[in-house]
Amino acid sequence: MGSVTKSGCSWLKIVFLSLFCALNIYLFVISFGIDYKREMAKVHVQFSESMPTMDSWINSPFGKLKSYLFNVTNAEEFLSGRDKKVRLEQVGPITYSIVGYNDILNRTKSSVTFRKHRYRHVEFLPDESVAPDILNKTIVQFNSILIGAAAKAAQTHSMFTAIGFNAVTMGEKLFMPDSVYYFLWEFTRPGLEMISRWLSLVSNCGVLYNALKEKEEVFTVNIGTEPGVENFFRIQSYNDELLIQEQLKRPTGPIDESCPINVKGTLDNSLYPPFIEKDTPLNIMASESCRILPLHYQREDEHEGIKGYRYTLLKQNETAPNCLSITNEVRLPSGMFDVSKCVINDAPAAFSSPHFYGSSYDWTEHFEGLNPNAEEHEGFILLEPTSGIPLNEKYRFQSVTPMPNMDGYGHGLNKLSHVMVPTFWYEFEMGQLPLYVLVIMRIYANPYLQPILMGLQLFCAIGSLYFLVRLLRRLCKKICATPVVRLETVLNSHPHSNPESTLEHDSSKLENVLNPHLDPNQSPDLTSQNNLSKLETD
Template sequence: MPQFTGLPTGLKIGKRLRYRVSPVAPKMRGRTPRWLWVGAGCGALLALTALSAALAWTNIFDSALASQLALTPTSRSYRDWVEPTVPLNFDIYFFNWTNSEEFPDEKPVLQQLGPYRFREKRKHVNVTWHEHNGTVAYKTQRSWFFDEQNSNGTLQDNITTLNVIAASAVYRSRYWGFLQQKGLSMGLSMFNQKIAVSKLAKELLFEGYADPLLDLAKSLPPSTTGGAPPVDRFGWFYERNNSLETDGYMEVSTGQLAGTLPGQILRWNYEDHLPYYEGECSKLSGSAGEFMPRNLTEDSVLTMFVPDLCRTVNMDYVDSGEIDGLMYHKYAVSQRSFDNSTLSPSNTCFCNGECAWSGVMNVSACRFNSPAFLSLPHFLHGDPQLREAVEGMEPNPEEHSFYFAVEPKLGVPLDVSARFQLNIYMEPSPNVALYQNVPRMLFPIFWVEQKVKIDDNVIAELRYVRAIFDWGGTVCACAALVFAILVTIATCCARKPQYIKSELLASFEKPKDEAELKLNPI
């Protein structure tokens, strides 16, 4: 009988010891799930897309902005452009001549009156689209309504000013012969013309006043009157209220063609150049006023076409600031803009004869050869001799500058003050008694101001758009980084072997009964 030597190694007595635990090699779970690879691929694609958007964000934004600003019959910019809803005020300041009876023995003493404020309503009419060259043609209708409540004065104010009708007649006669000039002198005396006239404010503005010289001019040949159309009354804005001819025919770019901006002047009064000037001065260029160039810098020059000035004006950078959290660059008409070629030789072709003083523009050529000169109010940035010829000029850059404050990236005007002063040129005329002893000077008549400041709702919208531009690239870069991290994690999980612990496998082995243990003790 065999001798019992003990239990086999690894076995224990009792029902609890029915399992045999032995070292088992770890086993692989299986292949990586397909969804993990699909997710990693999508994440990689999103990361690449976000990175590309971050690198090209400026171009993407510019393209989207250009499409929104382009003038089309259905665009938002067209709705805001065709009939602006921004409140417009048109202020007029007259210079009252207080010592006209002592002229020319005493230099003129001028007293500023006003402002006479008018609310302006503006809309573009006769809009015609030219899709073949990406332009739109139109005329502008302006309507003015006197705002007595916000005016400093009434339209019944009596104002003494220079007799512009007589001054224009003498100016046009400067190249006439002796007999013609003597005839004019006799006519001025016969019609009892004086150096100065006193009229009501409403007569000097929109209502106009009658004058016998106007009736005489109707019978004269156009060469004598400078081609001016015959009128029965004279007023600085006579027949301009509700007229379509105030700014004339305009044709501007729509911005739909690649590389073009909306609102850039291409034709004015059916001409593609300025017929009053020669050389560089005859070129028609710049913004027509509603749309500004984008991506402006401190080195940029803002080029504007101003119909009232009959020319293009270059505005220089002067300052930067902030309006309700929105940054702007300010561009203003400077001394160089109105220079008589002393500082800017390129301005020589604007002179058209008389160009003795800096800081003024000779616009007589586009005013039917009348002696009209434009400057900034109170001769700001003008030749000191202009202010010395009269009393009452007090130039102040804060009150008399002509500027545009523009959001530089978007090219949207935030604050605009358009100001200029009308002056009449006069000089002695030996053969015309009324003007024999007058000094050579520019006589200030009035100055106008049109201020426009964007409202709070538009400011808030522009801040939102600017935030998209400033932070859009950063957001896309962060999104690319997040997607890249997720892809990295997913890739690592996909490559790591998945093992099953030996103890866990052992727990799932089929238990052996006592009979099997006896047959297979080990």
């Protein structure tokens, strides 16, 4: 029974090694005609729910939102005229953990529709802020409600408007002392609260209160190979529209095609197409500024040991498109663009890089204390080009109130004529990717992936063939082997003994040789018969 089991096991080994060898030879041969990375990309763009990176995408964006305010340290000196410039002191970071959620609404072979909840979970991180009790710290800020309302009123170019504005805002001050929490979450003024009862105005102008509000964002994007791998996750529609609707409210008349508000073919900044080249056009839908932002390739960079392409959000001295180059009749310097149609109450507002980095605006004429530099203030996105997955991101923008000619306005507003007033700036820092996503990206990005796998296939084929030959040779020896019978001649050591006794002794000895397991009590005749039968059988 044991020999039968061993024989069956040997045949199973032969079958397994044969199949394994044949499989690796087949894979090695066909590898000359296929591109492993492209085949992996075809699987990736299917965007199946079993995709390893799906969980990371569903719970995105994830990371840290860092806010920075400006504390005015010479408010009285500036208002009295002793100081000609406003001295600013940066306060921050005030850090919050952010986790979003992408809710898939519909899926087809070539598209997926999902609703993006950018700020599903928001939590203050005291230990990662500039101070654990920073929210309770008292600072002095520009009264942004006052200066925003004054800038809008100045559009009329009427002295009567200025007089009326001064009378209505008599109790307001240009600079306000209060807590950091107040400016971030509860910033309001009595006059605004009263007006908001009759007009459709938001009374709470807290920076984060409004920035982190839930906003309807429904994207339909390309998936699968039908639209083309290079078009993976490019937007088909945003809220069932091709144009960003907020920008259509402009009173300046029809918007031409140069205005960056058409979402067709842009990206939502969560995933990108695979096989990105340095000159691949990449534009993202920036919902917080209600525009399309082109990404500008800057250089190769590295994060977590993985190489990627670094793109900036704004080039230095970048000129805004015509439709976004003016805010409240104020021509914006290069490096800024209008966002007034994307903020509460249509307040006059523009975005720039923090501390006016990369802008042509000469802030040194009006402010002290700023320190623009690329390391701290340049916004960028780092993409792994083979997979199209973002490796790192620091999304940085500063909110600015552009002031027109303020002659005739009180509260010290006339000192802010033609000044770009910075109110705050923020940075969204992308969180750490899960380990399994990084492992997949390392495999994906390895330039020697195909040679390594082909070498492994060849090694497995040769190894399995070697063991298969050894096993077959061993099995053949067992099958072809013949039993050998050895006869032993025993000489009589007692030549003078009785011949019959000798013959009987020799016969008995021969029987013992032929049958070593002979029972001593067994009959000799029976023993002889058994031996004879055994010889006949052999």
